[in-house]
Amino acid sequence: MANNGDGKGPRGAAVNSPEQRVWAALDNFRIELPSWGFANTGTRFGKFIQSAAATSLEEKFSDAAQVNALTGAAPSVALHVLWDTPGGAKDVSRIRELEARYGVLAGSINPNLFQDAEYKFGSICNPDAGVRKQALDHILQSVEIGKLLGDRDISLWIADGSNYPGTQSISRRIGWMQDVFAATHAALGTNQRMLIEYKPFEPAFYHTDIADWGMALELSRNAGPKARVLVDTGHHYQAQNIEQIVAWLLRLNMLGGFHFNDRKYADDDLTLGSIDPYQVFRIFSTIFAESNTQAVSGIAYMIDQSHNLKGKMEAMVQTVVAAQELYAKAALVDQAQLAGLQDSCQLVEAEECFRGAFWEDVRPMLRAWRQARGIPADPLKALREGGYVERITADRKQRNASSVSTYA
Ligand code: PSV
Ligand code: MN
Numbered sequence: 275m276a277n278n279g280d281g282k283g284p285r286g287a288a289v290n291s292p293e294q295r296v297w298a299a300l301d302n303f304r305i306e307l308p309s310w311g312f313a314n315t316g317t318r319f320g321k322f323i324q325s326a327a328a329t330s331l332e333e334k335f336s337d338a339a340q341v342n343a344l345t346g347a348a349p350s351v352a353l354h355v356l357w358d359t360p361g362g363a364k365d366v367s368r369i370r371e372l373e374a375r376y377g378v379l380a381g382s383i384n385p386n387l388f389q390d391a392e393y394k395f396g397s398i399c400n401p402d403a404g405v406r407k408q409a410l411d412h413i414l415q416s417v418e419i420g421k422l423l424g425d426r427d428i429s430l431w432i433a434d435g436s437n438y439p440g441t442q443s444i445s446r447r448i449g450w451m452q453d454v455f456a457a458t459h460a461a462l463g464t465n466q467r468m469l470i471e472y473k474p475f476e477p478a479f480y481h482t483d484i485a486d487w488g489m490a491l492e493l494s495r496n497a498g499p500k501a502r503v504l505v506d507t508g509h510h511y512q513a514q515n516i517e518q519i520v521a522w523l524l525r526l527n528m529l530g531g532f533h534f535n536d537r538k539y540a541d542d543d544l545t546l547g548s549i550d551p552y553q554v555f556r557i558f559s560t561i562f563a564e565s566n567t568q569a570v571s572g573i574a575y576m577i578d579q580s581h582n583l584k585g586k587m588e589a590m591v592q593t594v595v596a597a598q599e600l601y602a603k604a605a606l607v608d609q610a611q612l613a614g615l616q617d618s619c620q621l622v623e624a625e626e627c628f629r630g631a632f633w634e635d636v637r638p639m640l641r642a643w644r645q646a647r648g649i650p651a652d653p654l655k656a657l658r659e660g661g662y663v664e665r666i667t668a669d670r671k672q673r674n675a676s677s678v679s680t681y682a
Contacts, residue, residue, distance in 0.1 A: 292606050296639050299605035301647075305534070305597050306350045306381040306576040309358050311590055312337040314677060315580040322582045325671040326663055331358050332372055333670065337587060339376035340662050344653040345594040346644070350381030352429070352576055355416050356389060362415050366422045380423050382469070382531075382576060385416040388433035388477070396434035398454040399447035399483045410454050414461050421463040427530065427574055428458070429504055431471040435478020435485075447483050455497040462500050469504035469530035469574070470494050474511055476541055487519045491528055502530025506578055507553070508541040509533075517556040524564045531574030532557075534597065543579045545589060547596040554597070555632045558604030563612070587663050591653050599636055606631035 290298065312328040314321060328334040338351040359365040369380050387397035387409050395401065397409035413430065420428055432451070436442040458468055472490040475482055484490050487503055494501035503523055510516055523529035534554070536544040547554045564570050575597070581589040607628060615624035641651040650656030657663065 292608075293639060295605045296602045296636060297643050299601055300347075300598060300640070300643050303347055303598060303601050304350070304575065305348055305594055306352050306574065307338045307341055307348050307378075307590060307594075308352045308354075308576065308578055308580065309334040309338070310354050311577065311580050312586050313357070313580070314674065315582060317582065323674050323677055324586060325674050326667040327586055327670065327674055329670055329673045329677065331369070333666070334358070335372040335376040335378060337590070337666070339378045340587065340657075341590045341594060342378050344591055344650055344656055344660075345598070346647055346649040347598055348378075348594050350379045352382045352384060353380055353419075354384045354386055355412070355419065356386035359419055363418050363422055366419060369423060380425055382427040382429045382574065383416045383420040383423075383425055384429045384431070385413045387412065387431070393433070396442075396447070396483070398432060399434040399442075399450050401442070401446075406450055406454065410457055413454065413458050417458065417461045417463075417466065417468075420466055424465075426465055427467050427469050428462075429469045429471060429531075429533075429576075430455075430458070431473070431504075431506075432484050433477055435475075435480070435482035437478060437480050439480055442481070444481055444483075451483060451493060452496055455493055455501065459498040459501060466500060467530060467572075468494075468497065468501045470497075470501060471504040471506055471509070471533065473506065473509040473541065487523065491523070491526070494528060494530075502572070503528050504530050504533060506533035506535070506541075507546075507557070508535045508537045508543060508578075512539075516553065517560040520557055520560045521564070524561070524566055524569045527566060527569040527572075529569060529573055531572075531576060533576050533578035534593075535577070535579045543581075545579065545581075545584070545596065546577065546593045547600055551596070551600055552629075552632060554600045555603050558601050559607050559628065559631075562604050562607060563609055585663065587657060587666075588654065591657050595640075595653055598640060602636040602640060603631050603634060606634055606636065 312334045314323050314327040316322055328337055335351065342348040353359060373379050387393060392405050392408060398406055400406050416428055462468060470484065470490045470493050472484045472486050473482060474485050490503045494503055505519065507516060520529060534546045536546050536549045538549050561570055577593055579593060612624060612627050615627055644651050
């Protein structure tokens with residue numbers, strides 16, 4: 275979902291009170307929910323079925339609508355084509371009905387290029403031209419679904435790579451990717467974009483075809499003007515400076531959006547901000563500091579988490595609330611003051627100005643903002659007291675008990 279902080283770009287805007295900055299930021303903040311975050315998933319060692327998990331696309335829309343009602347910040351739900359729209363373009367009218375019934379919109383469209391047996395040795399980088407064509411056809415079908423739904427973004431995560439040195443030509447695979455992305459770009463509608471996601475490892479452990487932001491950037495530029503880079507916060511090596519990547523991509527007007535989650539070790543998909551909230555604050559602060567308003571306005575904020583241990587509804591509400599809190603903290607940074615301190619190299623003062631905002635407790639401001647906007651002051655408490663989780667648990671229990679599949 276597009277979002278531009280306080281709507282004007284911090285350096286260009288009239289300086290408001292901290293509270294006004296926070297309220298304006300919250301009014302504009304939108305974050306997309308992943309349909310797969312409401313369904314049963316597992317680890318690679320086993321699947322954990324939850325009684326309240328969504329067992330159909332309708333239930334995913336219902337859950338997403340509930341999260342949106344409680345937070346006021348999550349009006350769209352990302353779809354994974356294989357799991358949500360197995361009928362392809364034929365499913366579009368059904369999705370439209372669900373949008374109308376539940377009041378949340380379908381968001382980014384995610385082709386699935388990693389699950390089918392044919393993709394064992396890769397999808398768009400597979401040495402077999404037939405498999406590459408199958409992958410391209412699936413991407414083009416996703417573009418078509420997005421076009422029919424009026425959705426802006428196709429999010430492309432390519433799981434391809436290899437496990438052993440010498441077993442694949444890294445170079446030739448680059449060419450195959452370029453061909454597929456060029457064909458994808460050519461199929462995009464006027465308002466559509468393709469977002470290219472990167473990830474250093476997993477499922478491949480020697481080389482991954484799109485391993486970092488440099489590769490994603492080059493592939494995006496090569497594909498055409500409607501391609502952008504997608505930053506999944508869990509897809510970096512431990513010591514990587516993610517906000518620096520964000521600053522570069524914004525500067526180049528090449529940041530398409532985020533998949534938010536947190537991690538302790540690798541791509542753990544933990545709740546946003548649960549391990550390192552300062553990291554998320556630094557990312558948001560980088561966005562508030564950016565003067566290229568066009569680049570900032572194109573950022574799609576999305577959640578990419580699927581919880582196995584926490585209740586799915588609870589985890590999703592908690593995540594949206596955490597994102598709002600960290601976004602509000604970043605809005606508190608006085609950008610004009612900070613820029614002055616940076617330019618005069620007043621290091622300690624600059625650092626205090628920056629991290630001081632992080633240490634502010636913004637929760638009272640959020641409560642006041644929510645009350646003024648007719649949203650429950652404490653969304654998690656409202657979820658617990660509202661009876662929704664009990665209702666869906668009772669309703670879905672039986673179906674989930676007999677479910678054997680992941681990503682229902
Ligand atoms: C892969 O790890 C990823 O981050 C991609 O965005 C997928 O679409 C998503 O997770 C769901 O598996
Ligand atoms: Mn992701």
